[in-house]
Amino acid sequence: DAGVIQSPRHEVTEMGQEVTLRCKPISGHNSLFWYRQTMMRGLELLIYFNNNVPIDDSGMPEDRFSAKMPNASFSTLKIQPSEPRDSAVYFCASSFEDYGYTFGSGTRLTVV
Amino acid sequence: SQQGEEDPQALSIQEGENATMNCSYKTSINNLQWYRQNSGRGLVHLILIRSNEREKHSGRLRVTLDTSKKSSSLLITASRAADTASYFCATVTNAGKSTFGDGTTLTVKP
Numbered sequence: 224d225a226g227v228i229q230s231p232r233h234e235v236t237e238m239g240q241e242v243t244l245r246c247k248p249i250s251g252h253n254s255l256f257w258y259r260q261t262m263m264r265g266l267e268l269l270i271y272f273n274n275n276v277p278i279d280d281s282g283m284p285e286d287r288f289s290a291k292m293p294n295a296s297f298s299t300l301k302i303q304p305s306e307p308r309d310s311a312v313y314f315c316a317s318s319f320e321d322y323g324y325t326f327g328s329g330t331r332l333t334v335v
Numbered sequence: 336s337q338q339g340e341e342d343p344q345a346l347s348i349q350e351g352e353n354a355t356m357n358c359s360y361k362t363s364i365n366n367l368q369w370y371r372q373n374s375g376r377g378l379v380h381l382i383l384i385r386s387n388e389r390e391k392h393s394g395r396l397r398v399t400l401d402t403s404k405k406s407s408s409l410l411i412t413a414s415r416a417a418d419t420a421s422y423f424c425a426t427v428t429n430a431g432k433s434t435f436g437d438g439t440t441l442t443v444k445p
Contacts, residue, residue, distance in 0.1 A: 227377075254431065266378075266423065266435040279432055314377060321427065323368055323380035 229315050229327035236334055241303040244330045247296055248317030256324065257290055257300050258314040266314075272298065305334045340436050341424055347442040354411040356439040358424030359404075367400055368425045369409050372438070378423065381409075416445045 228247040236242055248255050256271040270280040272292045280290070287306070292298040302309055310333050316324040341358050348354055358367070366385045370378040384391045384400045384407065391398045397410040411418055421438040 256433065258435075265437045268433055268435075271431065271433070273431060279430070316378075321365060321431065323383045324370075324378075324425075324433070325380065326370075326377035328377045 227315055227317050227325050227327035229313075229330050231330060232328065234330060234332045236305055236332070238306055238334055239304045240334075241301065242305045242309075242332060242334075244300040244313050244315075244332070246298045246300070246315030246327060248298070248315070249319075249325055250296065252317035252319045252325070253295070254318045254320075255292060255298050256316045256318075257298070258316065259311045260314060260329075261311045269300070302332075305332075307334045310334050341422070341439045343439060344437070345440045345442070347444065348414055350414060350416055350443055350445050352414055352443075354414050354418070354441055354443070356409045356422050356424075356441070358407045358409070358436055360407075360424075360426045360434075361405065362426075363428065364402075364426045365429045365431075366427050367398075367407050368427065368433075369396075369398060369407075370423045370425060370435075372421045372423065374420075381422075411441075414441075414443045416443050419443045 230245045254273050257269040260266045269282045270290045275292045290300045312329045312331050314329045316326045318324045368383045369381045372378045382393050382398050384398050395412045400407045419442050421440050423435050423438045425433050425435045427433045
């Protein structure tokens with residue numbers, strides 16, 4: 224397995240634009256997590272899915288953020304409209320049941 | 336505030352020495368996990384300890400969990416320069432929600 228695959232690796236966009244981050248979890252994993260990491264706030268859980276169903280989205284900062292998991296092999300995190308304070312590294316992770324998480328390499332988002 | 340909080344924030348040791356990092360948390364957990372992150376990379380899972388376990392080993396890693404004190408420690412024995420990284424603890428509730436601490440930055444000098 225190639226691990227958790229995130230795309231793009233880097234994204235630079237202008238304020239107000241829509242940004243879509245993508246994640247392919249490990250096949251067979253039934254939980255998927257989206258995290259955001261910044262120097263100021265550390266690693267924050269944004270939302271997590273279990274069997275493709277959103278379980279807890281209390282970490283999603285604002286209505287500008289939305290996440291979907293249409294099937295077991297794909298998830299997206301969308302920011303619309305983007306703002307400079309959304310600049311961060313966004314990680315996707317997956318796991319099977321309550322075992323350890325496998326993280327992707329992250330998407331470094333810069334909003335100018 | 337964060338569920339898991341590590342200390343120290345930074346640790347610098349010589350190669351061959353042991354490194355100990357601590358994690359404290361506030362609410363009930365299902366399990367606690369430790370991760371390593373090298374600069375500019377994703378997090379790598381090191382070890383998971385469940386709430387009914389007290390100690391676990393994996394290679395040069397030893398993790399303890401004291402649920403009465405709501406704390407855990409990660410010990411890296413015979414450290415190597417390649418162990419230089421940030422180390423995070425993550426607590427996971429019975430509902431599956433995970434919370435990461437702010438991490439300990441470990442520097443191992445050759």
